[in-house]
Amino acid sequence: QIIDLIVMGTNSIPIHHKACSSFCHFIFKQCTKQIRLSSFRASSFEKCMTYLSDGLDSSQVMAEHRVDILRALSALLYENSTNTSKFYSRLTPLLLKYAERSVKPLEIRRMSINCVGNLCAGAGAKLQSYYKDIYQVLLSNLCVVSQTNKGTIMVASSTSLDFTDPAVRKVASSTLRALQLLLSQDRTLVTNPLCDIVDIIHTFVFMHVNVQSYQHLYAMASPSSSSKGKAEEKQLSWRSANSRYLSNGIISSDSEMSDSDGMTFNPRKFRDDAKIRINAVLCLLSIAKTQPKTLYPHWQKFIPDSFSVFLKNHLLASHLSTTPHIITPTTTATIYPLSPILRSDHQPYSLITLLIYDPMVTVRIAACQTLIAMLDGSKQYLSVASGR
Template structure:
């Protein structure tokens, strides 16, 4: 049998184009050809089609969509068209008007559900990566998509959302349409952030309803009582009231108020896809319009959620394995802690990351109040402090409860972004120690070690005073198995807690040779930067460092050579003056050739180190050093790399000051 997978991409494109030129839509082969087109064009970047090739293909699909009445055939045509236009705004902008008219016609609620779904997918693929090229289409696409999950009424003043529209989620096709609509909305919102504040509707409220749909406020403690309850159809509206969208979530044993969902894996998968696509929409809003979305944080992470943690955790600070509502509004952490679908929990983590990234300025306003009772007025700072308190607590419980390594790693990424963007001066000092102790329980899990070390770097980089008592414990863990990923943690500990770190790391530095790697040399650089005084033991350490490690590093791989130069640049004036003369000359001799290294980063690092050395009193009066340094620096004045030019100019300026 002929294997078409071995055909080169360009020949396959020619084959598809030839098929579009010769294949009549009325033949029996038209549907199989559309299916073949969809399957193959997905494997090739459609944007790689030449203009003439793209034109032939899209005209073929337009012709079929205008003349074919068979539903199954229309579905195949729309599916193939969706693959053609995906992330292909360069070509689709020339057909924006006919494409928009065609897709909006087939995505209208009057069309059969599966045809609508294919047209909706096609709208999303058209918007994906299109940027401003298709800007004139976005408003119409937005209204069209919303019509499939809400009811839009057109008035003389424009399109407005006037009433709720209930969706029958008992129908699989309806669930698929809702999922596809949310997926397409995600692509659309990522291209045009003005839609987020569009008066057509409150898009955040719509997304909220989909994220927390099929969420019950009832306690799941009595499964017999739940089975005896009549099953009602879930109602979803664009502006849910407290009575229609009630807080609660899925758990390991109960996912929703519909027992049919528990019994039907297919329905469970459909709801999971809807929730994931709704979360992706929320992520798109958080990334495209973060300042607009800040006001909605409390909707998805209500500051009362700490009551849920209190009411659902044991005296040993362990979270209940089964969700029990206490009439608190649901949170993203409700889903993260209790949804049984792994991909949903990962989607929640990615949404939290999107919310927290770049929020440092906003989070700096947070103040964690010590008041136990809330007054009638809560300031923005206190409200934000309560939200951050709940986020820290939620992450800690999630790390304790989660069993899937992939989700655990993603939760740690959430924590990394959180700690990086938080200012802890006005927050409770207990957050970071609690997070540290939670991480420590996962220390021996090899798949999480890299993520744990990254988070440790963030935690101890805050320099929080009450973390000092944990430094010794962490160093003991590090020294049991120092890997390349461990060195950044050692560097941060040395930088922020030198007095606590020095005794424990000193034996490692003195009694053993450092493994030559960028991480270990960065640690040595950080350590030497803290050695300000001219103590005999510091001078002896530098003697060994220069003669053994740095001399060997100067002939190593580029990243190690650059790190060795940075290490030289970290030596203090007092310690350099205390070095024996031959070690001073050895250090200088090692640096000269590195200033003309083949790698730009090495040249830049060597120029910086020479710029530091020229400020040392003994070298300022050394005419031989000044002459050789001037030659080495001036040789880089024509360098094409900006970093090298900046560093060499800085070194030259230092030399001029010294002279």
């Protein structure tokens, strides 16, 4: 009945009518929460796709309305290549046009990028002829694109993006997500000699990671009275301290830290940065699974060179993540590890850093999965190194 109602709406609500925006919201909500796309009959699905495609193709549609159309379209596209393949030739150029870096408002660009990513999910060889163009448009949203007589050269430059703008952070996150879905479909893109995709992804894997600020969570625990109730509160693990640490305004961004003690916490930016990190790590995971040979020379960017030194300096912090400790004035100095500034390894951030310190459990899980994929996909290279 809901599908019949949607089809009826495509026949009775003109794409330029003010009611179309609410209708697109209805399509999005129903397709993501209530109905399965497999429930659509081929003719019904085609009517919906044609209706939304006509809206995108119309120059008379307002920007706000176009965002709603793209949002509804993204719900119809996700992992639905069986039914959407016939629309590739029309939809792909349209979506890439709105996904260009120059497109504003940014919400239109972000919704277009979401659609592009959903279009790639599970598409396989059906979308092969468009992967190169999609790849270039997505990367242009993350870094500088220079045209030369030798071809298109991608230059990693995250500093060209204004991450103080929430809309820019959302665009970057959506782009990395779409890139991850694309890389899982076409493994040849990773080997493009004109673009070091691993270096570009590396820029975002450690986006606003600041172990020093994470360390403040240890200092926040203080002894209280010896009553039974308060004694229980003093048995803090890393995770429980972490929740207090977030609620009290400790941050994870260099740009948000001031020289004074008065630091502010921006929950929205904290979440946006975490989404960027997890989508970047998932991009790395796709490369580890599809092109382990290409990723292997870049291991030093993501795994500590001297792991024994790293482990020694960080072991206690890792131990705190699972073992509760009673905090007393006499044991504080021995329980808590030194600040990373005072440690002797001075190594750059790695996936182990995220695995131990990142406040977001989704980022830690993704880092763990990526490390497993890197090791699993490089068994032959590791065996050769061991033999030598």
